[in-house]
Amino acid sequence: MSSAGHAQNQTGTPTRAVVVVPCFNHGRFVADAVESALGQRGAETRVVIVNDGSTDQDSAAACDACASERVAVVHQANVGLPAARNAGARAAVERGWLRGGGGEGWGEYVVFLDADDFLEPEFVARLAARVREAEDAGDGPVSHAYCQERLVDKAFGVWTVPEWDPVLLLITNLHPVTALIRAEWFARVGGFDETMREGYEDWEFWIRVSAAGGRGARVREPLFNWRRHSDVTMVIEAVSRHDSLYGWIMRKHSALFERHALELVRRSNLLLRKGDGNWIDENHEAIVVRDLRAANVDLWRDICLARDERDGALAERSRLDAARAELEGKPVVKVSKRVHRWLDAMGPVGRGIKGAARAAARVLS
Numbered sequence: 001m002s003s004a005g006h007a008q009n010q011t012g013t014p015t016r017a018v019v020v021v022p023c024f025n026h027g028r029f030v031a032d033a034v035e036s037a038l039g040q041r042g043a044e045t046r047v048v049i050v051n052d053g054s055t056d057q058d059s060a061a062a063c064d065a066c067a068s069e070r071v072a073v074v075h076q077a078n079v080g081l082p083a084a085r086n087a088g089a090r091a092a093v094e095r096g097w098l099r100g101g102g103g104e105g106w107g108e109y110v111v112f113l114d115a116d117d118f119l120e121p122e123f124v125a126r127l128a129a130r131v132r133e134a135e136d137a138g139d140g141p142v143s144h145a146y147c148q149e150r151l152v153d154k155a156f157g158v159w160t161v162p163e164w165d166p167v168l169l170l171i172t173n174l175h176p177v178t179a180l181i182r183a184e185w186f187a188r189v190g191g192f193d194e195t196m197r198e199g200y201e202d203w204e205f206w207i208r209v210s211a212a213g214g215r216g217a218r219v220r221e222p223l224f225n226w227r228r229h230s231d232v233t234m235v236i237e238a239v240s241r242h243d244s245l246y247g248w249i250m251r252k253h254s255a256l257f258e259r260h261a262l263e264l265v266r267r268s269n270l271l272l273r274k275g276d277g278n279w280i281d282e283n284h285e286a287i288v289v290r291d292l293r294a295a296n297v298d299l300w301r302d303i304c305l306a307r308d309e310r311d312g313a314l315a316e317r318s319r320l321d322a323a324r325a326e327l328e329g330k331p332v333v334k335v336s337k338r339v340h341r342w343l344d345a346m347g348p349v350g351r352g353i354k355g356a357a358r359a360a361a362r363v364l365s
Contacts, residue, residue: 015043015128016107017180018098020088022081023115024052027059029227034066036118037111043124046097046107047071049115050088053078072097081234082192082201085112089186099183109180117178120223123147127180127219134217143214146179148222155228164216167263169207170256171271175216177202178224185214193252199238200245207249211256 019037023030030049037047051063053076060075067073074091076084089110092098099105109128113119127145134142149159161175168174189208192201206216238245250257257264272278276288 015109015124017043017045017109017111017124017128018089018092018107018183019045019047019111019113019119020050020085020092021047021113021115022050022052022084022088023054023059023063024078024081024084025054025056025059026115027054027056027062029116029229030059030062031066032118033113033115034071036120036123037113038070039121040119040124041121043128045070045124046092048088048092048095048097049073050084050091051075052081052084052087080194080197082196083194086191086194088112089183089191093187099187101184101187103184105183108183110183110186111180112177114178116227116229118225118227119178120225122221123223124180126221126223130217130219131180131182134215139215141214142182142217143185143209143212144179144181145217145219146175147219147224149176149178150222150225151228152225153227153229154231155226158222159226160220161218163218166210166215167260167267169203169210170253170260170264171268173200173203174206175218176224176226177205179216185209185212188212189214196245196248198241198245199234200249204249204252207253207256211253 021030021033021037034047034049037045047070049063049066049071051060051073054060063073072091072095074087076087079087089098092107092110093100093105096105098107098110109124111124127147130145131142146161148161151157151159162168164174189205189212192205196204275286277286279287281287281290
């Protein structure tokens with residue numbers, strides 16, 4: 001069946017989705033994100049960009065440059081990523097683009113796409129088809145579909161996300177925030193927790209969805225691209241605060257964690273064993289993981305040094321080529337080269353003249 005066929009809902013009309021794109025100082029990427037959202041095959045999409053108080057000189061204008069009949073732009077003071085996502089969904093509901101709590105509106109799905117990331121053209125169609133497939137299986141309500149994540153630019157590889165598992169979700173996040181979410185489910189759980197400005201707000205959101213009876217359906221294809229363009233990312237910063245953020249999630253959902261406490265302990269320990277995390281040193285670091293990390297750092301350092309040496313050699317060669325080109329462009333050099341070609345053409349007589357000239361030069365020096 002074609003992608004377009006897959007993307008049709010039960011009424012026979014194409015799947016409709018609103019893509020919310022929060023932007024804070026990522027204006028140089030926002031057009032790519034919007035283009036990927038509008039370029040979905042076999043589905044109809046609209047986009048709401050939320051410029052969340054960008055402080056650089058270009059992002060606000062870059063957001064405005066994307067505006068069209070299918071793209072709305074909202075400018076607001078900086079309130080943080082979770083609140084910016086909520087603001088985008090709210091703006092879509094107010095415009096009639098997205099179904100709110102009352103179930104009325106143009107789009108049945110909402111997608112949250114950060115401004116520096118982008119979608120594959122089949123994202124909406126494939127994930128919408130997966131939602132219907134999971135619902136037809138009769139295993140309970142499906143709140144959203146998610147896919148594998150491809151890492152690009154300064155990162156590489158594919159996050160081959162696990163199957164949906166409500167207990168495993170309490171131990172670790174299962175998939176990216178960029179998923180195809182039923183608008184009614186987003187409204188039902190109240191969107192993202194706007195107090196969680198330091199990270200893990202998507203993980204906490206999925207836990208609330210799960211606690212409300214929703215479940216995700218997985219697509220085993222990398223249809224979402226996470227662009228790492230700097231050495232410091234929101235994900236890295238959030239992981240550095242893991243203990244406090246995870247503690248907050250546990251306190252907020254304490255009844256849920258207590259209900260599954262024994263299973264969580266068992267499965268957490270199993271994950272430690274699978275990851276060679278049970279063998280620890282006096283600092284409570286997993287020894288195998290610690291040593292692998294150190295080896296990776298050394299390897300990366302060697303790669304960077306080799307790259308720098310190569311780049312340095314290429315730069316020096318480029319400098320010498322430029323100096324040579326500049327020298328050969330001088331009139332006296334051009335005349336000298338013509339004289340040498342003329343003497344070479346004269347055969348033995350020319351070689352004699354060149355030899356005499358070199359001898360005279362030695363005497364004069």
